[in-house]
């Protein structure tokens with residue numbers, strides 16, 4: 478069995494080597510000729526899986542993406558050819574939530590803001606929005622959820638707000654899929670009209686898909702003096718992004734919010750489990766047996782919770798300014814994809830085991846995700 482997999486998929490060899498012959502590929506440049514004899518195709522978000530890519534293959538049985546987003550997959554086409562498909566829901570949701578927390582900590586420090594005074598609007602309350610909501614709850618930060626699709630479901634008894642209500646929050650964090658059609662399509666959800674309602678004091682974070690914000694409209698508003706603080710991890714038309722937007726961002730990164738080692742590796746593990754199920758074999762391998770210990774794996778907390786301590790703890794594990802710095806330094810000479818491919822190690826809060834002394838008390842750290 479020929480298993481083709483994206484070279485940017487950690488632990489792929491460990492997981493899949495016993496299931497077939499492995500063929501790594503560069504996700505952006507994969508062609509129909511390259512995968513003529515693939516039985517299994519394992520991609521990440523930069524590979525468009527559609528009729529054109531599969532035109533020369535007649536043996537493909539399984540496609541998997543080690544990502545949450547599925548907007549790069551033509552699912553109706555796969556179904557029409559009876560090719561099984563699986564994605565990796567929630568695999569890097571914690572990573573994105575921790576990216577947002579790191580951004581909040583950095584911006585609070587930069588602008589002397591008290592985090593507990595802010596209200597955060599979460600647009601999209603699925604896996605990622607929910608992980609963020611849990612962390613904000615742990616920190617006592619008020620937040621409002623907007624998710625018209627979940628609001629319609631009676632089994633979800635959380636309180637939901639309209640987009641217009643959520644767009645009035647001090648911080649707006651976007652966590653919706655890219656959808657082009659339907660009553661709740663997210664393409665340019667934040668268009669010129671919505672963007673122009675934002676005030677100079679607000680913070681707008683996009684770590685879902687670039688196309689959810691009209692980037693040209695955003696640039697025009699910024700050039701006209703808009704002071705809303707911007708955090709952009711995702712951009713329209715990646716990898717050929719609108720670089721003129723970068724200087725207007727407080728934090729700018731190369732679509733790496735979900736790039737913790739755990740987040741990426743969980744995607745690989747989820748594909749392994751799905752492929753084993755498809756093949757009818759027992760999934761005996763587990764990520765916890767491969768993943769290495771973090772550089773900082775033990776910490777003692779010996780003072781009560783404070784926002785100063787939070788700032789130190791979060792930055793110790795993941796300081797988003799590192800990724801912002803790399804992005805600004807490298808984007809013009811190396812390009813977007815290179816920054817993503819050479820992403821330096823990053824771990825989730827859960828990779829750190831904390832020992833909380835008597836004076837420190839409280840389990841906010843565990844609720845925040847530390848082990």
Ligand SMILES: NC(=O)c1ccc[n+]([C@@H]2O[C@H](COP(=O)([O-])OP(=O)(O)OC[C@H]3O[C@@H](n4cnc5c(N)ncnc54)[C@H](O)[C@@H]3O)[C@@H](O)[C@H]2O)c1
Nearest residue numbers: 545546601603604605624626652653654661684685734735
């Ligand atoms: N930057 C990154 O590295 C990164 C990492 C992971 C995911 N993502 C992106 O983030 C998206 C969300 O991730 P997730 O794990 O929460 O997905 P999810 O499918 O679990 O949740 C998405 C939620 O958005 C809601 N939604 C859809 N349309 C909406 C609208 N118009 N308004 C408000 N809510 C709407 C859905 O009902 C759903 O609950 C993914 O589809 C992916 O594109 C980006």
Ligand SMILES: O=C(O)[C@H](O)[C@H](O)COP(=O)(O)O
Nearest residue numbers: 521522523544545546735736
């Ligand atoms: O949808 C996702 O899971 C994320 O956007 C993911 O982090 C994208 O990473 P890529 O597949 O482009 O490496």
